Amino acid sequence: MQIEWRHDIDRVLDDAKAQKRPVLLDFSAAPM
Amino acid sequence: MYPDERVARFVTENFIPARIHVRDQADDYRRFGERYGVQWTPTILVLDHDGIERHRIEGFLPTDDFRAQLLLGLAQMAFKRGEWEPAERRFREIVEQFPDGDAGPEAQYWAGVARYKASGDAQALGDTARAFAQRYQSSPWAKKASIWAR
Numbered sequence: 001m002q003i004e005w006r007h008d009i010d011r012v013l014d015d016a017k018a019q020k021r022p023v024l025l026d027f028s029a030a031p032m
Numbered sequence: 033m034y035p036d037e038r039v040a041r042f043v044t045e046n047f048i049p050a051r052i053h054v055r056d057q058a059d060d061y062r063r064f065g066e067r068y069g070v071q072w073t074p075t076i077l078v079l080d081h082d083g084i085e086r087h088r089i090e091g092f093l094p095t096d097d098f099r100a101q102l103l104l105g106l107a108q109m110a111f112k113r114g115e116w117e118p119a120e121r122r123f124r125e126i127v128e129q130f131p132d133g134d135a136g137p138e139a140q141y142w143a144g145v146a147r148y149k150a151s152g153d154a155q156a157l158g159d160t161a162r163a164f165a166q167r168y169q170s171s172p173w174a175k176k177a178s179i180w181a182r
Contacts, residue, residue, distance in 0.1 A: 001040045005051040009060055012050040016081045022109060023079040024047035024102075027061065027070045029054045 033098045042102055047078075078105030086112055100126050100135035111142060116150035137171035140164065144177065154180075 005026070006012050016023045033039055043049050052060045054073050064070070068077055068085055078087035087105030089098070107122030123143035126135050144160025147153075161181035164174040 001037055001044065003034055003040050003043050003049045005049050007051060007053075007057060007060075009050055009052060009064055012048055013079075013083045016048055016079070016083065019048075020081045022047050022081060022086075022106070023077075023083070024043055024049050024105075025064070025068075025077040025079055026049070026051045027054065027065065027073050027075040027077075028051055029073040 033093060033095060036095045036099075039095060039099060039102070042099065046102070046106060078102070078109060080109050080113065096130055097133050097135070100130040100133045100139075103129070104135045104139060107139065107142065111146055114149075116146045120146035120150065131167070137164075137168035137173040140168060141173040141177055144180075 009025070012023055012025075015021070034043070052064055054061050070077075072090060074090075074092060076089040077085050078089075080086050086109040087101070089101045089105075093101060103122055103126050107119050107126065110116075110119035110122060120143050123139040123146060126133075126139035127143065130136060140163060141160065144156055144163070147156035147160075157177075157180035161177045161179075164171075164177045165181075168174055
């Protein structure tokens with residue numbers, strides 16, 4: 001299993017509110 | 033941290049995973065970095081569904097320590113929302129699953145506080161102080177709990 005990271009952060013925050021789901025927000029320098 | 037199957041499953045099941053790359057998403061990095069006070073990578077934030085930061089992990093961690101920190105994030109989130117029983121359950125899960133990790137003493141401390149908040153019974157704090165006499169005696173959290181032993 002791989003994590004499907006999202007990069008549309010504004011949309012993620014909107015979805016979190018709508019779905020009442022927490023967010024794991026990773027500020028990363030790792031190769032994408 | 034993330035290639036580990038257990039981490040990937042836990043993250044997928046419990047969070048909306050979102051990533052901002054310091055170079056490839058420079059504008060987002062600047063904007064959200066300022067918003068959340070992020071100065072270094074990796075910085076991993078546990079945000080509740082209102083976008084409020086509830087837990088922060090800075091720097092690389094070995095897999096089990098990272099898993100414990102993710103659980104700690106969910107526990108802190110429940111605690112800060114006043115959901116005492118789920119919070120205690122999560123904190124105790126950390127102590128049981130990762131007894132030798134760095135998160136164990138902190139989780140043991142807050143499990144006691146969560147039980148006290150739920151019950152109003154100060155015995156929960158005394159029990160926690162006694163638990164620190166058995167485990168994590170040299171941790172800073174044992175010092176914090178020591179006042180409850182009186």
